[in-house]
Amino acid sequence: MLQVSIYRYNPETDQKPWMQDFQFDTEGKDLMVLDVLEQLKAQDSSVTYRRSCREGVCGSDGVNINGKNGLACITPLSATVKNNKLVIRPLPGLPVIRDLVVDMSLFYAQYEKIQPYLQNDTPAPAIERLQSPEDRAKLDGLYECILCACCSSSCPSFWWNPDRFVGPAGLLQAYRFLADSRDTATDERLSRLDDPFSVFRCHGIQNCVNVCPKGLNPTRAIGHIRTMLLTRAT
Amino acid sequence: MVTAVTSFGRSGTSDWLVQRVSGVILLVYFVFLAWVVLAGVDYASWKALFGQTWVKVFSLMALLSLAAHSWIGLWSVVTDYLTERMMGTTGNVLRISAQLVIALVLFVYVVWGVQILWGY
Numbered sequence: 001m002l003q004v005s006i007y008r009y010n011p012e013t014d015q016k017p018w019m020q021d022f023q024f025d026t027e028g029k030d031l032m033v034l035d036v037l038e039q040l041k042a043q044d045s046s047v048t049y050r051r052s053c054r055e056g057v058c059g060s061d062g063v064n065i066n067g068k069n070g071l072a073c074i075t076p077l078s079a080t081v082k083n084n085k086l087v088i089r090p091l092p093g094l095p096v097i098r099d100l101v102v103d104m105s106l107f108y109a110q111y112e113k114i115q116p117y118l119q120n121d122t123p124a125p126a127i128e129r130l131q132s133p134e135d136r137a138k139l140d141g142l143y144e145c146i147l148c149a150c151c152s153s154s155c156p157s158f159w160w161n162p163d164r165f166v167g168p169a170g171l172l173q174a175y176r177f178l179a180d181s182r183d184t185a186t187d188e189r190l191s192r193l194d195d196p197f198s199v200f201r202c203h204g205i206q207n208c209v210n211v212c213p214k215g216l217n218p219t220r221a222i223g224h225i226r227t228m229l230l231t232r233a234t
Numbered sequence: 235m236v237t238a239v240t241s242f243g244r245s246g247t248s249d250w251l252v253q254r255v256s257g258v259i260l261l262v263y264f265v266f267l268a269w270v271v272l273a274g275v276d277y278a279s280w281k282a283l284f285g286q287t288w289v290k291v292f293s294l295m296a297l298l299s300l301a302a303h304s305w306i307g308l309w310s311v312v313t314d315y316l317t318e319r320m321m322g323t324t325g326n327v328l329r330i331s332a333q334l335v336i337a338l339v340l341f342v343y344v345v346w347g348v349q350i351l352w353g354y
Contacts, residue, residue: 157314160314160315160317160319160320161313161314161317161319163319164236191235192235193235193246194235194245194246194247195235195236195237195238195245195246196236196238196241196244196245196246196249196309196310196313197236197238197246197313198235198236198246199246200246200247200249200250201310201314203310226247226250229246229247230247230250230251233245233247233248234251
Protein backbone atom coordinates (compact mmCIF):
# COMPACT_ATOMS: atom_id res chain seq x y z
CA MET A 1 0.00 0.00 0.00
CA LEU A 2 1.24 3.46 -0.94
CA GLN A 3 1.29 5.97 1.94
CA VAL A 4 -0.22 9.18 0.57
CA SER A 5 -0.16 12.40 2.57
CA ILE A 6 -2.11 15.39 1.29
CA TYR A 7 -2.02 19.00 2.46
CA ARG A 8 -5.48 20.07 3.57
CA TYR A 9 -6.68 23.56 4.37
CA ASN A 10 -10.16 24.97 4.25
CA PRO A 11 -10.01 28.57 5.51
CA GLU A 12 -13.70 28.44 6.47
CA THR A 13 -13.37 25.53 8.88
CA ASP A 14 -9.66 24.93 9.63
CA GLN A 15 -7.61 26.96 12.12
CA LYS A 16 -4.45 25.93 10.26
CA PRO A 17 -3.34 23.55 7.52
CA TRP A 18 -3.03 19.84 8.29
CA MET A 19 -1.86 16.70 6.51
CA GLN A 20 -4.39 13.97 5.72
CA ASP A 21 -3.01 10.44 5.36
CA PHE A 22 -4.41 7.86 2.99
CA GLN A 23 -3.55 4.24 2.24
CA PHE A 24 -3.64 3.77 -1.50
CA ASP A 25 -3.60 0.53 -3.47
CA THR A 26 -1.92 1.09 -6.86
CA GLU A 27 -2.67 -2.54 -7.88
CA GLY A 28 0.88 -2.73 -9.17
CA LYS A 29 0.28 -0.04 -11.79
CA ASP A 30 2.60 2.93 -12.39
CA LEU A 31 -0.11 5.59 -12.17
CA MET A 32 0.31 9.30 -12.62
CA VAL A 33 0.09 11.39 -9.45
CA LEU A 34 -3.13 12.94 -10.81
CA ASP A 35 -4.72 9.45 -11.05
CA VAL A 36 -4.00 8.98 -7.35
CA LEU A 37 -5.60 12.35 -6.56
CA GLU A 38 -8.66 11.54 -8.67
CA GLN A 39 -9.18 8.20 -6.90
CA LEU A 40 -8.72 9.79 -3.47
CA LYS A 41 -11.25 12.45 -4.43
CA ALA A 42 -13.68 9.63 -5.18
CA GLN A 43 -13.14 8.46 -1.57
CA ASP A 44 -13.23 11.94 -0.01
CA SER A 45 -14.88 14.47 -2.30
CA SER A 46 -13.65 17.43 -0.21
CA VAL A 47 -10.06 17.01 -1.51
CA THR A 48 -9.59 20.08 -3.74
CA TYR A 49 -7.15 20.67 -6.59
CA ARG A 50 -7.10 22.16 -10.10
CA ARG A 51 -6.88 19.98 -13.17
CA SER A 52 -8.09 20.17 -16.72
CA CYS A 53 -6.41 18.53 -19.71
CA ARG A 54 -4.64 15.72 -17.76
CA GLU A 55 -1.82 15.59 -20.33
CA GLY A 56 0.63 18.34 -19.40
CA VAL A 57 -0.70 20.96 -21.79
CA CYS A 58 -2.96 23.24 -19.73
CA GLY A 59 -0.67 23.74 -16.71
CA SER A 60 -3.49 23.63 -14.15
CA ASP A 61 -2.27 20.90 -11.84
CA GLY A 62 1.12 22.22 -10.75
CA VAL A 63 1.66 20.94 -7.20
CA ASN A 64 4.57 20.12 -4.92
CA ILE A 65 5.15 16.35 -5.15
CA ASN A 66 7.53 14.85 -2.59
CA GLY A 67 9.22 18.23 -2.24
CA LYS A 68 9.57 19.00 -5.95
CA ASN A 69 7.19 21.08 -8.03
CA GLY A 70 5.68 19.37 -11.05
CA LEU A 71 2.52 18.64 -12.98
CA ALA A 72 0.54 15.87 -11.26
CA CYS A 73 -0.80 14.61 -14.60
CA ILE A 74 2.57 13.82 -16.19
CA THR A 75 4.52 12.77 -13.10
CA PRO A 76 4.47 8.96 -12.81
CA LEU A 77 4.68 7.46 -9.32
CA SER A 78 7.86 5.63 -10.36
CA ALA A 79 9.61 8.96 -10.92
CA THR A 80 8.81 10.47 -7.53
CA VAL A 81 7.93 7.83 -4.91
CA LYS A 82 10.72 6.73 -2.58
CA ASN A 83 10.20 4.57 0.52
CA ASN A 84 6.60 4.06 -0.54
CA LYS A 85 5.63 7.63 0.42
CA LEU A 86 3.85 10.28 -1.64
CA VAL A 87 3.50 13.74 -0.09
CA ILE A 88 1.47 16.29 -2.06
CA ARG A 89 1.46 19.96 -1.09
CA PRO A 90 0.37 23.14 -2.89
CA LEU A 91 2.96 25.14 -4.86
CA PRO A 92 5.13 26.93 -2.28
CA GLY A 93 5.29 30.70 -1.84
CA LEU A 94 1.77 31.47 -3.09
CA PRO A 95 -1.27 32.02 -0.82
CA VAL A 96 -3.40 28.89 -0.43
CA ILE A 97 -7.07 29.26 -1.33
CA ARG A 98 -7.97 25.72 -0.36
CA ASP A 99 -6.05 22.41 -0.12
CA LEU A 100 -3.84 22.26 -3.26
CA VAL A 101 -5.34 25.34 -4.92
CA VAL A 102 -3.18 28.47 -4.74
CA ASP A 103 -3.89 32.11 -5.55
CA MET A 104 -1.90 32.87 -8.72
CA SER A 105 -2.66 36.64 -8.80
CA LEU A 106 0.93 37.67 -8.01
CA PHE A 107 2.24 35.30 -10.66
CA TYR A 108 -0.13 36.67 -13.31
CA ALA A 109 0.59 40.28 -12.30
CA GLN A 110 4.28 39.69 -13.10
CA TYR A 111 3.37 38.07 -16.41
CA GLU A 112 1.19 41.07 -17.29
CA LYS A 113 4.06 43.43 -16.42
CA ILE A 114 6.31 42.14 -19.22
CA GLN A 115 3.55 42.90 -21.79
CA PRO A 116 3.35 39.40 -23.26
CA TYR A 117 2.15 40.30 -26.73
CA LEU A 118 3.77 41.27 -30.00
CA GLN A 119 4.34 45.01 -30.39
CA ASN A 120 5.14 46.41 -33.78
CA ASP A 121 4.70 50.05 -34.82
CA THR A 122 5.38 49.56 -38.53
CA PRO A 123 2.37 49.43 -40.90
CA ALA A 124 0.81 45.97 -41.03
CA PRO A 125 1.53 44.12 -44.29
CA ALA A 126 -1.34 42.93 -46.48
CA ILE A 127 -1.13 39.29 -45.42
CA GLU A 128 1.19 38.58 -42.50
CA ARG A 129 4.50 39.58 -40.90
CA LEU A 130 7.08 37.21 -42.31
CA GLN A 131 9.88 35.69 -40.32
CA SER A 132 12.87 33.71 -41.56
CA PRO A 133 13.22 30.11 -40.35
CA GLU A 134 16.41 31.19 -38.50
CA ASP A 135 14.57 33.96 -36.61
CA ARG A 136 11.69 31.61 -35.87
CA ALA A 137 14.16 29.09 -34.44
CA LYS A 138 15.19 31.66 -31.81
CA LEU A 139 11.78 31.25 -30.19
CA ASP A 140 12.23 27.52 -29.61
CA GLY A 141 12.58 26.77 -25.93
CA LEU A 142 10.66 29.95 -25.10
CA TYR A 143 7.18 29.75 -26.61
CA GLU A 144 6.44 26.30 -25.11
CA CYS A 145 5.84 27.70 -21.60
CA ILE A 146 2.37 26.81 -20.28
CA LEU A 147 2.46 29.15 -17.25
CA CYS A 148 1.99 26.37 -14.69
CA ALA A 149 4.05 28.40 -12.16
CA CYS A 150 6.17 25.38 -11.11
CA CYS A 151 9.34 27.41 -11.78
CA SER A 152 8.45 30.75 -10.19
CA SER A 153 6.99 29.10 -7.09
CA SER A 154 10.21 27.09 -6.59
CA CYS A 155 12.40 30.20 -6.81
CA PRO A 156 13.58 31.63 -3.44
CA SER A 157 14.03 35.09 -4.99
CA PHE A 158 10.38 34.97 -6.10
CA TRP A 159 9.29 33.83 -2.60
CA TRP A 160 10.86 36.91 -1.00
CA ASN A 161 9.93 39.46 -3.69
CA PRO A 162 6.94 38.19 -5.70
CA ASP A 163 5.79 41.79 -6.16
CA ARG A 164 9.12 43.13 -7.47
CA PHE A 165 11.01 40.22 -9.08
CA VAL A 166 9.38 39.16 -12.35
CA GLY A 167 10.31 35.52 -11.74
CA PRO A 168 11.56 32.81 -14.13
CA ALA A 169 8.23 32.27 -15.95
CA GLY A 170 7.72 35.98 -16.63
CA LEU A 171 11.34 36.48 -17.67
CA LEU A 172 11.29 33.51 -20.04
CA GLN A 173 8.29 35.17 -21.72
CA ALA A 174 9.99 38.58 -21.60
CA TYR A 175 12.88 37.10 -23.57
CA ARG A 176 10.45 35.36 -25.93
CA PHE A 177 9.33 38.84 -27.08
CA LEU A 178 12.79 40.42 -26.90
CA ALA A 179 14.07 37.68 -29.21
CA ASP A 180 11.20 37.95 -31.69
CA SER A 181 12.32 39.57 -34.96
CA ARG A 182 8.77 40.90 -35.51
CA ASP A 183 8.69 42.87 -32.24
CA THR A 184 9.91 46.47 -32.43
CA ALA A 185 9.51 47.43 -28.76
CA THR A 186 12.83 45.87 -27.67
CA ASP A 187 14.26 49.09 -26.25
CA GLU A 188 11.14 49.96 -24.23
CA ARG A 189 10.96 46.40 -22.96
CA LEU A 190 14.60 46.51 -21.80
CA SER A 191 14.11 49.92 -20.15
CA ARG A 192 11.31 48.51 -18.02
CA LEU A 193 13.57 45.67 -16.82
CA ASP A 194 16.66 47.70 -15.94
CA ASP A 195 16.13 47.99 -12.19
CA PRO A 196 17.74 46.02 -9.33
CA PHE A 197 14.69 43.75 -8.87
CA SER A 198 12.87 42.78 -12.09
CA VAL A 199 15.70 40.75 -13.65
CA PHE A 200 18.65 41.05 -11.31
CA ARG A 201 17.06 39.33 -8.31
CA CYS A 202 17.89 36.15 -10.21
CA HIS A 203 20.94 34.73 -8.46
CA GLY A 204 21.26 31.70 -10.73
CA ILE A 205 19.83 29.22 -8.21
CA GLN A 206 18.35 27.24 -11.14
CA ASN A 207 15.47 25.63 -9.23
CA CYS A 208 13.41 26.78 -12.23
CA VAL A 209 15.47 24.69 -14.64
CA ASN A 210 15.31 21.74 -12.25
CA VAL A 211 11.50 21.67 -12.01
CA CYS A 212 10.20 22.85 -15.42
CA PRO A 213 7.82 20.10 -16.63
CA LYS A 214 8.40 21.19 -20.23
CA GLY A 215 12.21 21.00 -19.92
CA LEU A 216 12.69 24.74 -20.54
CA ASN A 217 15.60 26.79 -19.24
CA PRO A 218 14.56 30.16 -17.74
CA THR A 219 18.06 30.77 -16.31
CA ARG A 220 19.52 30.79 -19.83
CA ALA A 221 16.81 33.22 -21.01
CA ILE A 222 17.57 35.50 -18.05
CA GLY A 223 21.25 35.36 -19.01
CA HIS A 224 20.32 36.51 -22.54
CA ILE A 225 18.25 39.41 -21.14
CA ARG A 226 21.20 40.42 -18.93
CA THR A 227 23.52 40.39 -21.94
CA MET A 228 21.07 42.54 -23.92
CA LEU A 229 20.80 45.03 -21.04
CA LEU A 230 24.58 45.12 -20.67
CA THR A 231 25.25 45.49 -24.40
CA ARG A 232 22.76 48.33 -24.62
CA ALA A 233 24.22 50.20 -21.63
CA THR A 234 27.97 49.86 -22.11
CA MET B 235 10.31 49.13 -13.49
CA VAL B 236 10.80 48.97 -9.73
CA THR B 237 12.12 52.12 -8.04
CA ALA B 238 15.04 51.72 -5.64
CA VAL B 239 16.98 54.74 -4.39
CA THR B 240 19.27 52.96 -1.92
CA SER B 241 20.81 50.50 -4.39
CA PHE B 242 24.43 51.19 -5.33
CA GLY B 243 23.98 52.54 -8.87
CA ARG B 244 20.14 52.82 -9.06
CA SER B 245 20.24 50.44 -12.01
CA GLY B 246 20.26 46.66 -11.85
CA THR B 247 22.62 46.39 -14.81
CA SER B 248 25.12 48.78 -13.25
CA ASP B 249 24.97 47.04 -9.85
CA TRP B 250 25.44 43.68 -11.54
CA LEU B 251 28.48 44.89 -13.49
CA VAL B 252 30.08 46.59 -10.46
CA GLN B 253 29.50 43.44 -8.41
CA ARG B 254 31.25 41.24 -11.00
CA VAL B 255 34.18 43.60 -11.64
CA SER B 256 34.77 44.29 -7.94
CA GLY B 257 34.60 40.54 -7.32
CA VAL B 258 37.40 39.94 -9.81
CA ILE B 259 39.53 42.73 -8.29
CA LEU B 260 39.03 41.27 -4.79
CA LEU B 261 39.92 37.80 -6.00
CA VAL B 262 43.17 39.00 -7.59
CA TYR B 263 44.04 41.10 -4.52
CA PHE B 264 43.50 38.30 -2.02
CA VAL B 265 45.43 35.81 -4.16
CA PHE B 266 48.24 38.40 -4.26
CA LEU B 267 48.15 38.83 -0.45
CA ALA B 268 48.03 35.08 0.14
CA TRP B 269 50.99 34.61 -2.17
CA VAL B 270 53.01 37.29 -0.29
CA VAL B 271 52.13 35.83 3.13
CA LEU B 272 52.83 32.23 2.10
CA ALA B 273 56.19 33.25 0.64
CA GLY B 274 57.10 34.42 4.17
CA VAL B 275 57.00 37.97 5.51
CA ASP B 276 58.53 39.89 8.39
CA TYR B 277 57.95 43.49 9.49
CA ALA B 278 60.68 44.93 7.27
CA SER B 279 59.58 43.20 4.04
CA TRP B 280 55.88 43.95 4.72
CA LYS B 281 56.69 47.67 5.28
CA ALA B 282 58.85 47.74 2.16
CA LEU B 283 56.05 46.11 0.15
CA PHE B 284 53.45 48.66 1.28
CA GLY B 285 55.95 51.49 0.79
CA GLN B 286 55.59 51.07 -2.96
CA THR B 287 53.01 53.26 -4.64
CA TRP B 288 51.57 50.50 -6.85
CA VAL B 289 50.78 48.38 -3.76
CA LYS B 290 49.01 51.34 -2.15
CA VAL B 291 47.02 51.98 -5.33
CA PHE B 292 46.17 48.29 -5.68
CA SER B 293 45.15 48.13 -2.00
CA LEU B 294 42.92 51.18 -2.28
CA MET B 295 41.34 49.71 -5.40
CA ALA B 296 40.62 46.52 -3.46
CA LEU B 297 39.27 48.51 -0.51
CA LEU B 298 36.87 50.51 -2.70
CA SER B 299 35.85 47.29 -4.45
CA LEU B 300 35.20 45.71 -1.05
CA ALA B 301 32.95 48.61 -0.04
CA ALA B 302 30.97 48.54 -3.31
CA HIS B 303 30.79 44.73 -3.34
CA SER B 304 29.59 44.61 0.28
CA TRP B 305 26.98 47.30 -0.26
CA ILE B 306 25.48 45.60 -3.33
CA GLY B 307 25.55 42.15 -1.71
CA LEU B 308 24.17 43.17 1.67
CA TRP B 309 21.60 45.46 0.05
CA SER B 310 20.28 42.39 -1.81
CA VAL B 311 20.17 40.42 1.44
CA VAL B 312 18.30 43.06 3.46
CA THR B 313 15.84 43.77 0.64
CA ASP B 314 15.11 40.03 0.49
CA TYR B 315 14.61 39.30 4.17
CA LEU B 316 13.90 42.59 5.98
CA THR B 317 10.84 43.78 4.09
CA GLU B 318 7.34 45.06 4.72
CA ARG B 319 6.04 41.95 2.95
CA MET B 320 7.87 39.66 5.40
CA MET B 321 7.27 41.44 8.72
CA GLY B 322 5.17 44.56 8.24
CA THR B 323 6.40 47.99 9.33
CA THR B 324 9.06 46.36 11.54
CA GLY B 325 10.70 45.18 8.30
CA ASN B 326 11.04 48.77 7.05
CA VAL B 327 12.54 49.97 10.34
CA LEU B 328 14.97 47.04 10.52
CA ARG B 329 15.97 47.34 6.86
CA ILE B 330 16.68 51.07 6.94
CA SER B 331 18.53 50.72 10.27
CA ALA B 332 20.63 47.88 8.86
CA GLN B 333 21.41 49.94 5.75
CA LEU B 334 22.54 52.89 7.89
CA VAL B 335 24.81 50.68 10.00
CA ILE B 336 26.29 48.99 6.91
CA ALA B 337 26.87 52.36 5.17
CA LEU B 338 28.52 53.78 8.30
CA VAL B 339 30.83 50.78 8.76
CA LEU B 340 31.86 50.78 5.08
CA PHE B 341 32.53 54.54 5.13
CA VAL B 342 34.70 54.19 8.25
CA TYR B 343 36.60 51.28 6.66
CA VAL B 344 37.36 53.31 3.52
CA VAL B 345 38.56 56.44 5.33
CA TRP B 346 40.48 54.42 7.93
CA GLY B 347 41.99 52.30 5.14
CA VAL B 348 43.25 55.40 3.33
CA GLN B 349 44.81 56.60 6.57
CA ILE B 350 46.54 53.23 7.08
CA LEU B 351 47.83 53.10 3.50
CA TRP B 352 49.21 56.64 3.31
CA GLY B 353 49.59 57.57 6.97
CA TYR B 354 52.57 55.51 8.01
